[in-house]
Structure formats: C-alpha cells, structure tokens
Amino acid sequence: MDKLVITGGQRLSGEVRISGSKNAALPLLAATLLTADTVRLHNIPQLQDISTMVQLLGQLGADILVNETCSLDVTSGEAVQAFAPYELVRRMRASILVLGPLLARFGEARVSLPGGCAIGSRPVDQHILGLRALGAEVEVESGYVHARVQGRLRGARVLFDMATVGGTENLMMAAALAQGETVLENAAREPEIVDLALLLNGMGARVDGAGSDCIHITGVDRLHGCEHRVVSDRIEAGSYLVAAAMTRGDVVCRDTDPSLLEAVLRKLQEAGAEVSHGVDWVRLQMSARPRAVSFRTQPFPAFPTDMQAQFMAMNCIAEGTGSIIETIFENRYMHVQELNRLGASIVVDGHTAIVHGVDALQSAPVMATDLRASMSLVLAALVAQGETHIHRIYHIDRGYERVEEKLRQLGAQVLRAPA
C-alpha cells in the first residue's frame, strides 16, 4: 500500500490538463451494455474505479479494446451474461449502474448489492422503485438484486423521493429500451446526466430534458454503436483550483468546462481569488490568505458534496470562520479528525462543521478515509509546515488521475512511497 509524502510550503503555478470525468465515464461504460454494437469512448481517465468497471464489463462477457491512452472500444455482444457478482460489485457502488441496462436488454439481471459505504448508508431503493414502475419484478435476496420482466420494460412516470444521480442514470438507461414513454420527475441535474443523455442519443435513444429535473425518454426497439468523448472532470478541476487558492498560486486548468463549475468558482471568488476563464480553461490567481467561506452542499447546480472536503481544507488556513452544512451524505466528515491532527480547528455538530481558520498547519501522519477526503489531506499537506505522510492513498487513485505527477508539474513537492 502506497503513501504520499508531501513537503508543504510551495506556491503552485503553471498549467494542468483536466482528465475525463470519472463520474461521467462510469455510467457511460455501463450504457455500452445496451447494444451488441461497438461503442467507442474517448477521454476515459485512467483510474482505479474505471478499471473496476472495465473488469466488471469483461466479467459480464463484453470485449474491451484499448485503442490508445484514454480511448476504449466496448462490444457487449450476445455472449454477455446478466450476472454481476459480489467480488467486483463490492469494490465500487457505481457497479449498480449495470442493473438498468442488463435488465432492459436481456429481460433479467442479477447484480450484487453494493453494500454500505464509508460516507453513508447509500441505499439503492430509488433504483429499485423506478425499475418496478417500469414493470420489472425486483427481489432482493441473499445480497443480490434480482430483476426480471416478461417481454420488455414499459414506459412509466417515475417520481424520485430525492434527486439521485445513480438512480436517474440507471432509469434513463433502462427506459431507453422500454416500450413507450418514461417521465423521470425530480431527476438529478448533474452534468454527468447530460453526458449520459448525449451518449444514449448518439446510440439512437430519444432522451429529452437531461439537465432539468424532468427527463422524457421515448423507448426504442434497439440501440446502435457510436463514438463519444467523456465530459471533463469538474471535481478534479475544482480541486486543483482550491490548491492554487490555498498556496496563493496562479494555476490554469486546461480542457475543462467553467460553466459546470459556477458554484465552486463563486465561492473561490468569495475567498478572495481572481478567476478568469475561456470556453475550455479556468485560471485562478491568489495573492493573499483566503477568507473563510460558508456553504451548504446541494444537488447541481448548487455547491457539490464532492467539493466539501477540499473547501474545508481551505477554510482551515483561512482568515475567519466558515460554516459548512453537508446535506447529501450523513457521514461525510471523516476527514475532520485527520485535518485536526494537522493543527486545524474544526468542530462538528450533526450535519454542520464550523471551521476556525488557523495561521498555519503542521505536518503529521494522516490517513485517507475516502476519495474526496484524501484530496482534502493532500491540500492541507501542501500548506502545512514540514513533511506530511498520507496513508491509504489508494482512495485517491480511485478518482484523481496521476495526482502526484500533476501536482509536481505545478511545483508541489510530492512523492509516492511504499507505506
């Protein structure tokens, strides 16, 4: 198991290329199961979660060809089996995204329950409720979701109890091959949903309204192959911008879409950063100590839960006090204890975290607990006095492509070493 060793105190400056979005690529890979034709996906990031999904598709019987870095051909021919075993699904919650496409195409699917997750209970009841509305019989038995339908799924109105990203994606994929029209209400509006709709429509589906809270899908008899480029990773971009703000740096993120980062950019400006952007780049310049910011996490287009830990790290060394309210996940403050080990002053009361900015952080051995939490520790280490050792770094490899390389390119002192 590797650790990252970071010597704090370097000002970050320069350019960094933002990778394709992990959270977009995972449902896109699952959607390739909807057709026997080849789907070519470009701008796929090289990440542990992507390897897990590719392995799962391979295990289901799909052929995967890596053309060049970042580009994959997936062919889910007739040999595909609609059974996703626990051994692979347990590694990543997003594996549940194969349920909708397998059921829609083969009329039956058995997919292991993804189980709990460090950041909260994260049930899949909304996925199941939606598939039942489309006419599937769904049973949960011995840790597996077993879904069946006589003939084809039938279009229906689905009203989600909450805006669920994965639930909306699973239902969009299932409804694409259903008979008749499906309306998804209270749908999630994240950019990754829009990217999935673009792929599905490229495959011949009829999806309207993605990006709003009401999505209309008119089912078609079959889908075909196509080529698609994965949208850029807004969370990766946001994380490097926070790094620039914390180190009083000057960083340009290339190959990114600033229109997907509005809530994040606004908070960075509130913290005192100067932000400029073009169609596919964002530049952040910071000349002073950041000012503490307050926010609550909300579904898109509001402030994303996946940026909460990084902004908390910034508040740790900011001037003043910031209050953070996490409304999406019930247990997403595990980084608090580790940040406090570095000298931060954070108090948590239920869903609220109060962060009193301190003048400086000091290095200490710390442990990454989940993906975004691990980035908050990296950010804190970049400004801490001394050498910080971050253990269990495999979490960061799930979602940040070549993180130490990119940070080094910007002037950080980061090494990967065996723990």
Ligand code: UD1
């Ligand atoms: C996705 C993202 C994750 C992000 C999250 C919220 C991927 C691979 N992951 O996760 O990075 O943090 O969106 O933006 O895209 N819920 C239920 N029942 C369900 C489904 C969800 O109660 O059936 C709850 C969850 O426990 C959570 C909330 O709804 O509290 C939002 O979850 P959801 O939007 O589904 O998150 P994911 O798709 O798992």
